[in-house]
Amino acid sequence: MSGWSNWKKNLGDSRPWHLLDPKQLINDTKIVESRMSICNACPHLVQATKQCTKCGCFMVAKTKLKNAECPLGLWSKESL
Numbered sequence: 001m002s003g004w005s006n007w008k009k010n011l012g013d014s015r016p017w018h019l020l021d022p023k024q025l026i027n028d029t030k031i032v033e034s035r036m037s038i039c040n041a042c043p044h045l046v047q048a049t050k051q052c053t054k055c056g057c058f059m060v061a062k063t064k065l066k067n068a069e070c071p072l073g074l075w076s077k078e079s080l
Contacts, residue, residue: 009071012055012067012068012069012071012077013067013068013069013077014057014062014065014067014069016061018065018067019061019064019065024065024066024067025064025065026064026065026066031079032063032064034075035063035070035075036059036060038070038074038075039052039059039063039074042072042074044072045059052071054071054072055071
C-alpha cells in the first residue's frame with residue numbers, strides 16, 4: 001500500500017475541512033475531553049504538537065469531529 005493510501009485509510013471518514021462545518025463538530029465537551037485523554041495516554045501521540053504518528057492528524061482538532069476515528073481503534077464515531 002502506498003503512503004498516500006495508508007494515510008487516507010488511517011484518516012477515516014473525517015477530513016480537515018470538516019472543522020469549518022459546524023454540523024460536523026461535536027457539541028458535547030465531555031466526549032471531546034474523553035477522546036483527548038485517550039490520545040494523551042497513547043505512545044503514538046507527539047506531546048509537543050499533539051499530533052498522531054499513525055494518521056498525522058492534530059488531535060486537538062480531530063477529537064472534535066463527529067465522524068473522526070482513532071486509527072488504532074481506541075475511540076470511534078460510534079461512541080457518541
